[in-house]
Amino acid sequence: MNSKKVKIKAEYLTKKFELLPTKDTKNKAKSLAGVSTQDEQEFWALRNVSFEIRDGECVGVIGLNGAGKSTLSNIISGQISQTTGKVEINGDVSIIAANAGMQKNLSGRENIRLKALMMGMTNKEIDEKMDDIINFSELGPFIDQPVKTYSSGMKAKLGFSIMVHQNPDIMIVDEALSVGDKTFVDKSKNKMFEFRDEGKTILLVSHDMRTIKEWCDRVIWLNYGEVKAYGPPEKIIPEYNKFSKWFKKLPKKEQKKYKDEQRQVQMDYSVKNLETEVFKKGLSMSRKERIRVSEGLKKNKDSHRLSLGSKVLVTFCLLGFIWLGLVSLSSATVVESVAHPVSFFTEKMFKEKPAFKKQIKITEQKGKDNTENSAKNNSISVVNKQEHKTESSVANDTAQTAKQDRGTSYTVKVGDSLGSIANDKGLSVEDIQSENPGVDFSVVNPGQKIKLPASAREKAQKNKKTSAKGQAKSKSTAASSAKEKIEKTYTVKTGDSIGSIADDFGFSVEQIEAENPEVDFSVINPGQVIKLPGSNK
Template sequence: MATDYKIRVQNVTKEYDLFKTQSEKLRSFFAINRKPVPHFWSLMGISLEVKAGETLGLIGVNGSGKSTLSNIISGIIPQTTGVVDVKGDTSIIAIGAGLRGNLTGQENIRLKALMQGLTNEEIDGLMDDIVSFADIGDFLYQPVKSYSSGMKSRLGFSIAVHVNPDILIIDEALSVGDDTFYQKCLDKITEFKEEGKTIIFVSHSLKQVELMCDQVAWIHYGTLHEIGDTTKVVGDYRDFVKWFKGQSKKDKRKFQRSMKQNQKDFDIDQYQASVVEERKTADPTEKNVEAKVKKDFYGSVISEKMSAGSRILTVLTLALFVFFCWTNVSGHSIRQVISEPSSLVHPTDHIDTTGSLK
């Protein structure tokens, strides 16, 4: 891949464990589940690049992984494998994303701006512009949990575009709200494009995508089905939607079940092996391909489960904690317990004249 990119996503996957109970989830964290937990792969090896100043549209049916990909790029959730290289600060706009329900709109403005690295003085300077753009009236001083989806979108969009991010990620934020606010958003996005900012635009509105995007990526049930010129990709996607709508209900369900089953059956080891073979074919002289691919897959990923070393350390820490608690309750000194372990089951039962337990 080229190096003149603003966002680079390579071999990115995202796995979710389909837990039935909270206890299963806890056992999985400690890697002590006796039965295998079913998996679902929301993303199955996505690779793409977005150049500086480019607007990339993400399209696809519900559940295809568009929002998952945008959340990974913005840093909200981690990928399971792969490289995500983002050159600059991101700001994501989604309905209610990052807004705290118990805080007022004004408090959320300050919190989100502080999280973006702004100082209180800078936030004070932007506050009037953010409030004016959101235009939610006295609801600014009410808890966000009382807002409609439209008001949440207004507030979230207003905050995101005024903290001046390098990369703007818009996830269905224009699907709610009235025409007046919609036009304000379009004008602001156009202004960002003219300033050379990089934008990722997730939407089901193909007209909006055609209007704003330079390139489009069609995410299809966890895979990158097609990426390229907006007119071409949107046209192909429209053909697919037309084909799908022409199927019978039975055939629609069959197709959807088949796609979802593919996401459950995805084999990460097999995919990794295929990437190794591709690189060997592309450059037969390259050495240590397997090790390099493994590093690309897992080198920048934080494991969501305990490693063997962490489990051992946790068990030892717990054992020491129990030992010290038991020793304290028994009334014996640590030295005495170490020299005579049986004293733990024979606690002291009286106090001498000095006040010490015997």
């Protein structure tokens, strides 16, 4: 038995991608919401992948383009999640792949800090290592340029420098060294040998069989998402080379046919197939083991899909927002709309909001005021304005009454009694009682709905309007007498003369002189107060 500690253990791993045939935004939106579309096609990039990697091992991952190598390294580094199965990782993982985890708009230096912080290093530790990382990367002044301006070799240099200085337990190198220049690759290889000698675990994804042979203790050969073989390089590499030769020798048409058939198998795959494969191989499994495996196969769902619970929650929130929107546009309150949804939709939703209605009424009234005012003299306009203002408030009152009385009911509020309601509405207690024959009015409860007699209500509104007009009239009289009082004296302003004052107020000069016998009107000064006669000429 191998005494070395397991560093990576993968069991019955699968990875399913949804393929969308078009870039249709409708399809994209559906996919994000977790709704499957008819056009959607499943593609199993990994199928039933199981292996173990132990402490200090360097394992190579090989296979044709599209075999699933990067998908596997991304699952192990935690960048994407598997669809089914289990991955056990014991230690810190760092991945270097072309573009892996680089922020394109940040500079090389900023990316170093970001990746190091993500690995749990402190700013002080990063500052101490920053110069070493930059020197190792050989990027010189380009370290302060945005990564989006780097060549693929420069990105690989930066990624590799960051990784070796992070000193992780498990290193995943995905084709990153194939793009660097020879000097850098040699330097990086030496560094990786040092790591391997320190007993660290390395997963190396490569098409270069020489490097795989030179470095790896074991090799995983992936073929169209499946593990075709797993073993020592001296056994696996010749098998793979033989297969590669066979494939390359096929006529183009045959190559295409082979690829299409394999891809079709990847599209037709399902968890059911996986279960059949697993249990066929594991006929000798104990019942307990079968249950454990079965659970593992169901456990991980696609992370980009919403669970049923999340879908319900999202739908509920959306409906809630729509409901609140409708309530804000209607004449009902949220509580009313929830308590009486049917009447909310049939009666309240399509009625104008009272506040909106009130606004229109006031605007109309203002327009009326303006027309009337322009036709009358100033003193009358003051009074008229007061009267109209009062009528506006009657309009407001009426709108408010209409709001309360809309339909035929009134909702009892805290502190209401039958008497107070009757009083407020300008009705008699008997009016209300006769409109609600079955109701016991000895006790009225907040929230209780009572009917209001329609005719009496109109009467009440009329009464209210009349009394408001009466109030306006008396206010107008009061305003006139106030004006008379004000006009008994006049304070002389700059530019006034006895003649101009007499003209302005409709008196003769003699009348003013007679009212002010003590005043010498040959000179009058601004600020001087003079009496005005009691009546006009």
